[in-house]
Amino acid sequence: MVKIINIFGDQYSGQAGKAGVFAKWKGRQYRRAYVIPANPKTTMQVTIRGYFTNVIAAWHTYHSIQRLVYSYLATGLVMSGMNLLVSRWMKAATKALTLPYAPKEGIKQVCSASLVNTDQVTGAVDNPCTLTSKPVSIGTCLFTSATVTPDQAAEIDIEMGDVRIPLAIVGTLGETETPGEVLVVDDKLLISYTSGGRTIVDEVLALATLIEADTAAEFKAQTIRTKYYPIDFESVELKIEDVSLESTVQIESEEVDNINGQTYLDKTALYSATDTHTYTSFTALKDAKLEVTKVDTSFITWRRYSGVNGHIPIAQTIEDETYDWTLSAGGYVSVIRAAQSAVKATEHELVKMEAVI
Numbered sequence: 001m002v003k004i005i006n007i008f009g010d011q012y013s014g015q016a017g018k019a020g021v022f023a024k025w026k027g028r029q030y031r032r033a034y035v036i037p038a039n040p041k042t043t044m045q046v047t048i049r050g051y052f053t054n055v056i057a058a059w060h061t062y063h064s065i066q067r068l069v070y071s072y073l074a075t076g077l078v079m080s081g082m083n084l085l086v087s088r089w090m091k092a093a094t095k096a097l098t099l100p101y102a103p104k105e106g107i108k109q110v111c112s113a114s115l116v117n118t119d120q121v122t123g124a125v126d127n128p129c130t131l132t133s134k135p136v137s138i139g140t141c142l143f144t145s146a147t148v149t150p151d152q153a154a155e156i157d158i159e160m161g162d163v164r165i166p167l168a169i170v171g172t173l174g175e176t177e178t179p180g181e182v183l184v185v186d187d188k189l190l191i192s193y194t195s196g197g198r199t200i201v202d203e204v205l206a207l208a209t210l211i212e213a214d215t216a217a218e219f220k221a222q223t224i225r226t227k228y229y230p231i232d233f234e235s236v237e238l239k240i241e242d243v244s245l246e247s248t249v250q251i252e253s254e255e256v257d258n259i260n261g262q263t264y265l266d267k268t269a270l271y272s273a274t275d276t277h278t279y280t281s282f283t284a285l286k287d288a289k290l291e292v293t294k295v296d297t298s299f300i301t302w303r304r305y306s307g308v309n310g311h312i313p314i315a316q317t318i319e320d321e322t323y324d325w326t327l328s329a330g331g332y333v334s335v336i337r338a339a340q341s342a343v344k345a346t347e348h349e350l351v352k353m354e355a356v357i
Contacts, residue, residue, distance in 0.1 A: 048094070055089035058102070063229075065315040066103040072301050073320065088319070105315035106346040107160060108290060109137055110306045110327065111282035114352055119144065119276040127270045128234065133281035134261025135309045137350040139164065139223070141256045141263065146274035149265070151176065152254040156236055156266075159258055159311075160348070161229030163191065163205060163238070169219040170211075172242045174251030181242070183208040183217040188241040190248065195228040195235075202239070202248075203227055233257050236266045259309050282350060284310030288329035295322040295339050316342040331356055 020031045039045075059067070059082050070081030077084065085100060092099050115133065122129045131141075138157050145151050153174035155164045171179020172187065187208040192201045205224045208217040238253035255264040261281070265271065290312045292302035301320065306312045316323055321342045327335040332353040337345070 048090075051090055051093040052086070054093075055086050058089070058100075059085055061227075062102060063105065063315075065105055065313045069103050069302060069315040069317060072303075073317065075300075101318045103315040103317045104342040104346040105160075105313070106348045107138060108306075108312040108314055108327070109135070109282065109348070109350045110285045110288040110290075110310040110312060110329070111350060111352050112285050112332070112355065114280055114282040114350060116278070116280050118278050120278070122271045122273060122275045122277070125270050125273050127268070128257075128262045128264040129271050129275075129277070131261040131263065131277060131279065131281075134259065135282065135284060135311075136256065136258040136261055137280040137282055138162070138258050138348040140350075141258070141277055141279035142166065143254050143263065144276045144278070146272045146276070148272040149268055149270075149275050150252045152252045152265070154238055154251075154253045156231065156238075156253055156255045157258060158231040158233055158255055159229065161195070161226030161231050162348075163224045163226065163253075165219060165221050165223070168211075168221045169240075169251075170216060172240055172245075173249060174238075174240060183219070183240075184244055185210060185217045186243050187217065188243070189219050189224075190239040190241055191226060192237040192239070193226065193228075193235045194232040195226075195230065196232075198228055200226075200228060202241075231255070233260075233262070234264050234266075238266060259311075280350065282310065282352075284308065285329055285332070285353060286310065288312070288327055288332075288353065290314065290325060290327050292316065292323050292325040292345065294320060295324050314346050316345050318342045321345075327351055327353065329353055 020034050022031050067081055070084050074081050074084040088100050117133055120132055138159065139162065141155060143152050153169050153176065167176040169176060170183060172181040172183060185208055188204050189206040190202045191205050203226060206219050208219055211218050233255060236253060236255055237250050239248050239250050241248045250267055252268065253266045255266060263277065286306055286308050288306040290304055291300060293300055301316060301323065302314055304312050322339045323345045324338050325345060332355055335351055335353060
């Protein structure tokens with residue numbers, strides 16, 4: 001392949017008879033010989049093409065911030081973020097090594113003050129319910145029924161599609177204790193929702209697994225992220241598929257819009273006026289800068305600023321850990337974290353910054 005530097009500034013593109021093919025990549029003009037490609041379809045060729053198909057499919061499952069971290073890592077390599085992932089994937093696949101994992105991602109919430117709102121009464125018979133304070137720290141909002149409204153089997157933070165199961169679900173109707181019909185292995189926890197114009201039907205979140213030292217099964221207490229997000233508010237149906245009865249039933253779940261400070265019961269029509277929520281709200285800091293580097297280096301793997309709600313999305317690759325990160329803002333003491341794993345560096349976290357005295 002020959003690079004072209006034209007003193008007249010001319011740009012060429014495409015085939016020039018049988019003399020060659022002109023193209024431009026990453027700002028560089030080049031010319032290559034014209035050839036009719038051979039395609040013998042050898043076993044090795046088919047295998048390599050399979051690897052390539054798999055990595056492109058993986059790239060298209062990544063969210064925008066997951067792709068962005070590869071763009072940071074490709075800085076100085078004269079290639080795109082996708083090219084870098086393809087390179088790593090192909091090297092691992094051909095050597096039978098572990099393939100690259102999807103980058104870990106989350107949201108840092110930056111504040112100057114925070115407040116725990118304990119057992120805040122809904123105040124009216126409504127659905128959705130508007131909380132007194134906002135924004136709400138992701139993962140903190142917990143609903144408590146006043147016995148009229150059913151207990152909720154899961155809380156769903158719509159910004160990142162986090163489905164939080166506070167207590168293990170042990171029954172086919174979403175019960176967390178004394179089930180009418182116990183779960184069996186491979187019963188499915190399903191979710192349907194809309195996200196950015198997509199309609200997702202019966203995405204499998206989890207399979208029921210055996211409780212340790214017992215014959216019953218459960219959906220364990222955990223947080224599971226949906227394939228697509230953010231989730232459109234008031235669009236969720238959480239369901240259990242009973243494989244033994246070949247039936248599916250919707251169970252109780254509550255959506256939480258952390259930015260607008262609203263909650264919504266997906267199955268029950270209305271809240272009771274004496275239902276309560278406990279959650280952490282905060283005073284958001286805008287334009288705080290989060291900068292992440294590979295540990296003990298100056299190589300930047302992430303740089304973003306907080307918006308009006310104090311949110312900074314972040315993604316990092318497992319293969320490049322560990323990381324140092326610094327959060328800074330004018331008039332506030334910088335927050336510094338050293339030698340963090342990708343999981344720790346990207347976890348949902350409310351970070352309170354102290355004013356410079």
